[in-house]
Amino acid sequence: MDNSLTHSKGVVRMRLESGEENVIRLRVPENVTVQFNDLIKGAVKVDSTNIDDQVLVKSDGMPTYHLANVVDDHHMAITHVIRGDEWIPSTPKHILLYQALGWQPPVMAHLPLILSPTGGKLSKRSAQRQGIPINVRDYKAQGFEPQAVVNFLALLGWNPGTEEEVFDLEELVSAFSLERVGSAPAKFDLDKLNWFNAQHLRRLKTGALLERVKPFLDEQGMVVKDDYLRKVCLLVHDRLQHAKDLATQFSYCFVDPVAYDPVGVKKRWKSDAASLVNEYSVRLNALTSFNEDTVESELRDLAASREVGAGRIIHPVRLAVSGTTAGPGLFALLRVLGQRTCVRRLQNAVARLG
């Protein structure tokens, strides 16, 4: 020990006057129990022998966090300190400081930590390795709904006491209380976040969805008129999990398919496909009123006259028009794509798939 307590006053004064560097520490009382009542953890007790004499003012004259924090909070009249679990060990130091300064400590609440899915705290590095966005910017870039992220995070450690779990911000604000925050750490679950995202996306009105989705279309260099985009949104709204899905998974709503899913081709493009699709395209082209009903009755009519099941035409047409085997109801899709586009794509597929 080399401090002012271990030397005579004379020596201390001499060393001070000689300009020797020094720090100012908190003199932690010996053998007392420092206790505080945490709103989340309950009573936390620490023996003062486990607390070092904390540096309060560094040798360069700057206060340490511990001092600054306490002084700041007091002067700002802070009533509640709500922070992560990792601060629990320094809280007794702060309590001691409040006592030393003769101030009333604020209410303390220590939130459980968010852990990586593999355990351990969710650091930037561990998160990235597991495909978990870490910066708010990354959540935006990946098309996460702000409300979904907040909702998901809020339910990590807190629960409303009911079985409700999808909350928008306002609902959350009125439902939340520190009393219902648990004290065990929680692992980040990307699957569940994705689910929350889909829930929140579905709650969006079409107009709002439009705005969410546009940046991702821009990113892909897709220029789309609002009224067409609106129709597409109406068509696929329930099938989106992330805002960017429209520009990726449903890109065929905006550009002709560049390839046809090989598995789908094998399964659905039978020997009579080209002939059926070709004939359907001729019929569509001749339509004077192009809507869901007319494209459907043309198709069923064709199926009947060729004596095949409707599926024998529906599946190849879907493949021709979207390049995939999955998607919205075919007739609604055709209606949205429009007559010219449908005819063109059907012809292309006949030419390319034979």
Next chain:
RNA sequence: GCCGCGUUCGUCUAGGGGUUAGGACGCCGGCCUUUCACGCCGGUAACACGGGUUCAAAUCCCGUACGCGGUACCA
């Protein structure tokens, strides 16, 4: 090492002396359907372990194990 905080399905959690231990995500099956989603219905799966206390313990107490955090003139 020492100090602290934790431990209910794989994950998020409800429940806190007597419950068929509830819900959600995921997964599996079914229904719907031209496909895939959505939706709906059903299934899978948990009280870390050992001692107490008690008529009765997932629930209260102690210990162990395990996990996490903190141990700076960082925040």
